[in-house]
């Protein structure tokens with residue numbers, strides 16, 4: 001940006017007006033284009049804050065099931081999707097089982113990002129953590145994870161920071177060996193101080209690779225084999241008396257029919273409608 005166009009961006013409106021009088025039309029046009037580009041970049045790097053807005057064509061009211069999915073992670077009114085024994089306290093295990101392209105991955109990644117950075121929108125009624133968190137996000141294989149979860153959370157490999165995790169919160173990433181452009185782990189700056197961490201995992205690594213650690217959040221994007229599901233659930237169980245357990249969130253279209261995982265959420269395999 002030249003000295004004069006830098007001044008043009010100044011908040012001093014009088015100074016800006018004076019400058020505009022002196023500039024040629026093509027100079028003004030070039031400045032506007034530059035400004036629009038900068039604005040677009042800023043928006044792309046802060047996508048999280050624009051999701052589920054109060055108003056506009058993508059307003060939250062148009063996504064009642066997605067909002068319910070978030071809400072039942074915290075204290076909630078009983079919903080048609082709650083199991084019979086629900087007492088209204090936050091559900092530790094939640095699944096968004098729905099058709100293709102309805103925003104399943106986006107929703108679980110939205111909630112995950114809120115936990116990672118320690119920020120919740122004003123309307124948030126779901127689960128809250130009051131500290132940095134550690135999370136695993138898993139899908140079928142490394143390529144599937146790179147194409148879905150990684151892009152949703154981080155953006156395209158050549159523009160990391162344009163996914164849901166705001167660019168200013170990304171402290172660093174490590175690459176997955178042998179898979180071009182695949183990220184293995186992300187360290188995320190948390191508003192609570194310190195950093196959260198998210199690790200990308202795959203079902204094809206087998207059950208063993210889901211053992212050993214204690215984590216706060218387990219995400220299964222696409223239906224996991226039931227052995228891996230149980231392992232993931234074990235990972236979020238609190239082993240410290242008085243410390244609440246973490247959460248499991250699933251997002252998938254039930255392509256394998258009435259599997260054990262589907263049946264554990266939908267007893268009898270019947271979809272719930274509301």
Ligand SMILES: Nc1ncnc2c1ncn2[C@@H]1O[C@H](COP(=O)(O)OP(=O)(O)OP(=O)(O)O)[C@@H](O)[C@H]1O
Pocket residue numbers: 051052058063099100101102103104105106107251253
């Ligand atoms: N709340 C939202 N507001 C605006 N756009 C959204 C929202 N949720 C999802 N989208 C857009 O809709 C598209 C599909 O979203 P997403 O990938 O999350 O769906 P999905 O149900 O996981 O799809 P798939 O069945 O392919 O796994 C994406 O392009 C995403 O940007």
Ligand SMILES: [Mg+2]
Pocket residue numbers: 104105106148221251
């Ligand atoms: Mg998806």
Ligand SMILES: [Zn+2]
Pocket residue numbers: 072076077078079082083086087088089091
């Ligand atoms: Zn409930």
